[in-house]
Amino acid sequence: MAKARESTVAVADQVRSSLTTLAPRENIYNLPNLLTVSRLVAAPVTAYLVVHDQHAWALALFAYAGITDLVDGWIARKWKLQTVAGSVIDPAADKALMIILTVTLAVKGALPLYLATLILGRDASLLAAAAYYRYASLPAPKTFTRYWDFSLPSAEVHPTTVSKYNTFLQLVLIGSTLALPVVPAASLHLSTVGLHQGMQYYQWLVAGTTAWSGLSYAFLKDAVTIMGADEELKAKQGARGRAIIGVTFGSVVAAAVWAACYVDEEGSKTIARDEQAASKS
Template sequence: MLNVPRRLYSEGVQKQRDEPAAGNEPSHTKDTPGRPITKNIEAARESTRVVREKVLSALPNLSPHENIYNLPNFLTVSRLIAAPATAYLLLHDHHKWALALFAYAGITDLVDGWIARKWKLQTVAGSVIDPMADKALMIILTVTLAVKGAIPLSLATLILGRDASLALAAIYYRYASLPAPKTLQRYWDFSLPSAEVHPTTVSKYNTFLQLILIGSTLTLPVITSGGEYASLLQHLGGSDEMLRTGMTAFQCLVAGTTAWSGLSYAFLKNAVTILGENEELKAKQGARGRAIIGVTFGGVVAYAVWLALTHDAEGASESDQIGTAKDDR
């Protein structure tokens, strides 16, 4: 049974008492036999109709729900599923399928946003899972490519360490700038804004370069595995060695932009805006947050340099020895 709000029910009952039905005589007029019952039934029906209309009009405000079952959200969820699927294909050396699935993820990342804006299908759920899918794809593929030896361990450490350092700083910024009382429920209530992050310019370029790096790393074994792609490469005057040299140079470029973009959040004061009126407290909180990024990501950069000079250098020399042995044969 529909629970009618007490206020709406009272209004309907009061209307029934105060307003006679259309065509009824005043209450003090003497009615003919049989008419009072009919008039009372009609008045009750009218008051019920009024109450029902008010209840139905109030329901959307009492329990608002978004329609999350739309095409943009479906594409976003499929992209979220594509991340571990691509990693599985990579681990089993299905490079063409892995590249195709990565291309699907990139295309749907553009298409779902366009569809949501074009037909006004934006939802809060979509705004949460869309960046989650992008970040999951980047993290999972970075780890997988590092395990396969397709990218240097030092570069993977920089990429993952930057995200971890910024996430740690974000946790601090959220807690420090949250208005009192600082409870766990209020911490996860994002309708209470406390700080705004403004991506730096180099960070935007770095994200684009990282995606190009992942895509080109997935493409390289497809081209160098032989067949029509290798023949096309030779026809264009290229070689496997030339591609690997270019890939190494591009990896160095991405390593530099990753380190630069991470440290930029430690030095630029306008990268994070803390909301509030106490300027002195906001300045202290901003300095502490930047210090967290500087210390944590600075340690990551130092460790990545050590890996590049030790682990990656040893791996490169072993590859050269294997290549020389093959040439001698």
């Protein structure tokens, strides 16, 4: 009986000691994460409003997404509410907003095809390279389950300087495009033609920084850090990853040039003819 009691106490002590070593669960139900999730939901709703020509509401929701993007990060840092889940959802919400609105505005004709091709193609190229880097840096055995276990060592991406500026310029572009049907040109002391020309110049600027940003990941060796001890293998993997970006995004740039020369050029001529006909009538 005494031995059984001692055995029970020993097992209980062992269970208690093992419980103390377990990592505590994060409290993901906090205000910053709630704001981030609301931005994630706002992306398709904003696109829906654009499709149905509810431009004022779409602009207001986009402004809400931009403000909460700043506020949720500040709250998380101020009151130490950062979570791993938040670090994943936050950039996902930003990227979802950019991708969904880029596609929607391109379909509506508010963004030229060449620019939408560059923006979406850059993200697709980086995603393809990220998939390779993840597989290459994964310690053996390389299984499907281990591939999606992000607690295992992987590659670390360091956004390039031009990439950071490009992200800001793209967000301003989307916001300005949404504002065009809402804010009259006269209120900005500009003619309609002058306003559209200004937007065209800004689109060229964003196209240039997007192309530069995507290609920077193909040429800069320090943009990605691959985990592991074999420096020769890491150098080969880095070169292969950069080659993936170079080939895929190079093809995207070529497709964008073709779209600018043939598709968007024809669309511009058609719009110009329509405007001339409208002015004569």
